[in-house]
Amino acid sequence: MPAQRTRIKDLLSAANVDDAPNPVNVKGWVKTVRSSGGVAFVQINDGSTLADLQIVVDASCPDYGLVGGLTTGCSVSAYGGLQESPGRGQRYEVVAESLELLGGADPEEYPLQKKRHTLEFLRELAHLRPRTNTFGAVARVRNAMAFGIHQFFQERGFLYVQTPIITASDAEGAGAMFRATTLDLNHLPMTGGQVDNNADFFGRPAFLTVSGQLEAEIFAQSMSDVYTFGPTFRAENSNTSRHLAEFWMVEPEVAFCDLDGLAQLAEDFLRYIFRHVLENCPEDMAFFNRFYDKELITTLEDIANSDFERMTYTEAVAALRESGENFEYPVEWGSDLQSEHERYLTERKVGRPVIVTDYPSSIKAFYMRLNDGGETVRAMDVLVPRIGEIIGGSQREERLDVLQRRMAEAGLDDAPYWWYLDLRRYGTAPHAGFGLGFERTVQFATGMQNIRDIIAFPRTPRNAEF
Ligand code: 4AD
Numbered sequence: 001m002p003a004q005r006t007r008i009k010d011l012l013s014a015a016n017v018d019d020a021p022n023p024v025n026v027k028g029w030v031k032t033v034r035s036s037g038g039v040a041f042v043q044i045n046d047g048s049t050l051a052d053l054q055i056v057v058d059a060s061c062p063d064y065g066l067v068g069g070l071t072t073g074c075s076v077s078a079y080g081g082l083q084e085s086p087g088r089g090q091r092y093e094v095v096a097e098s099l100e101l102l103g104g105a106d107p108e109e110y111p112l113q114k115k116r117h118t119l120e121f122l123r124e125l126a127h128l129r130p131r132t133n134t135f136g137a138v139a140r141v142r143n144a145m146a147f148g149i150h151q152f153f154q155e156r157g158f159l160y161v162q163t164p165i166i167t168a169s170d171a172e173g174a175g176a177m178f179r180a181t182t183l184d185l186n187h188l189p190m191t192g193g194q195v196d197n198n199a200d201f202f203g204r205p206a207f208l209t210v211s212g213q214l215e216a217e218i219f220a221q222s223m224s225d226v227y228t229f230g231p232t233f234r235a236e237n238s239n240t241s242r243h244l245a246e247f248w249m250v251e252p253e254v255a256f257c258d259l260d261g262l263a264q265l266a267e268d269f270l271r272y273i274f275r276h277v278l279e280n281c282p283e284d285m286a287f288f289n290r291f292y293d294k295e296l297i298t299t300l301e302d303i304a305n306s307d308f309e310r311m312t313y314t315e316a317v318a319a320l321r322e323s324g325e326n327f328e329y330p331v332e333w334g335s336d337l338q339s340e341h342e343r344y345l346t347e348r349k350v351g352r353p354v355i356v357t358d359y360p361s362s363i364k365a366f367y368m369r370l371n372d373g374g375e376t377v378r379a380m381d382v383l384v385p386r387i388g389e390i391i392g393g394s395q396r397e398e399r400l401d402v403l404q405r406r407m408a409e410a411g412l413d414d415a416p417y418w419w420y421l422d423l424r425r426y427g428t429a430p431h432a433g434f435g436l437g438f439e440r441t442v443q444f445a446t447g448m449q450n451i452r453d454i455i456a457f458p459r460t461p462r463n464a465e466f
């Protein structure tokens with residue numbers, strides 16, 4: 001018996017039996033077992049591809065006696081010849097010469113039965129759900145998109161930098177940070193009626209980062225073109241199908257670049273990664289198209305092949321007010337666009353992704369470059385159908401005095417940001433960057449309704465199991 005295991009994907013992708021490894025040793029988890037006329041048909045999956053492999057076990061196999069004990073969820077190893085399958089639904093099958101039961105799964109207890117389970121039920125089984133077709137496909141698409149993201153930036157000479165997860169500064173100035181502490185919350189060290197932060201691990205308050213942007217800016221101010229790709233954390237009490245407390249963000253930061261250059265980068269980037277996933281995950285994408293969104297592939301192909309619409313915030317507000325729609329939240333110049341507004345713009349008004357620019361300075365972060373007149377900033381959000389905002393970014397404020405004024409207006413103490421301000425003191429250069437929500441992007445590409453089904457172990461308010 002060959003020691004090497006053959007992945008089901010490699011077997012099934014062989015052009016014909018003669019090109020495939022033969023005989024083969026395959027291993028995986030049992031999906032179904034069916035017996036007829038003294039022959040057992042065991043469907044197994046090893047996660048390498050959506051398709052299952054059929055193992056045929058008949059009485060001539062010395063391990064035939066095992067088949068009675070094979071149930072959904074067992075892990076098995078089979079050795080035998082690969083042949084064209086006369087059965088429907090598959091090209092090849094393996095006729096077992098030997099079979100081994102590696103790990104049983106009591107059918108009375110195994111929670112993933114053959115029937116279809118709801119996505120909500122499967123969320124409680126995050127340790128087993130990767131065995132289902134849907135979550136296997138999400139995992140493979142997620143993997144391909146992460147790889148495509150690196151490939152896009154690497155092909156363009158961007159440097160991948162790793163920014164810290166523990167930080168002392170609030171990158172968004174929005175105060176939605178988790179605190180990272182080793183203090184004993186039941187016995188807090190006090191000084192002058194206040195918690196003594198000096199006694200904490202870092203000798204000061206520390207947090208989980210909401211964004212790697214500020215540190216990426218450091219690198220852009222010496223390496224020109226950089227990007228980060230890492231986990232970020234937001235302690236917002238948002239219980240929606242598009243919010244997580246822990247999610248992954250891709251943040252390119254580019255020196256000598258203005259907002260127009262950044263918008264072009266964002267557009268090229270999104271088109272590239274959607275094309276990448278269509279080309280690299282055809283079976284999984286066909287699965288999502290069939291079971292989750294019948295227009296999925298057409299939509300992604302359209303996006304990969306068309307230009308995005310651009311409009312200013314002021315134009316967007318005018319379009320929303322003229323729409324005649326009955327929005328839950330009123331549309332007024334100066335208030336943030338709500339998800340319903342974003343979706344109207346991209347789904348109804350334009351029917352394609354939209355890049356909205358130049359938002360009111362009062363609703364955007366302190367680091368965005370102020371436009372002449374001071375009412376608006378050089379911000380951009382990229383909106384896509386079904387999801388709304390998928391990218392948020394801006395040209396950065398490179399003028400020290402303007403930045404300091406904006407921080408004061410935002411009520412931020414500039415002491416912890418001394419190094420950020422130094423970048424404006426020494427060789428400051430125009431620069432711009434954006435953040436792409438990775439889970440929202442995979443959610444969009446798969447047609448899945450809820451972001452909690454995109455990340456393996458979702459963290460949301462009151463939920464941090466696994
Ligand atoms: O618009 P945001 O807050 O931008 C920033 O954090 C900037 N520092 C990025 C930058 O310019 N380098 O977040 C960027 C993106 C959003 O467009 C959204 O796709 C995603 O991150 N995002 C979330 N995804 C899931 N759950 C949440 N709670 C999210 N908050 C933001």
Ligand code: MG
Nearest residue numbers: 381389391392
């Ligand atoms: Mg945003």
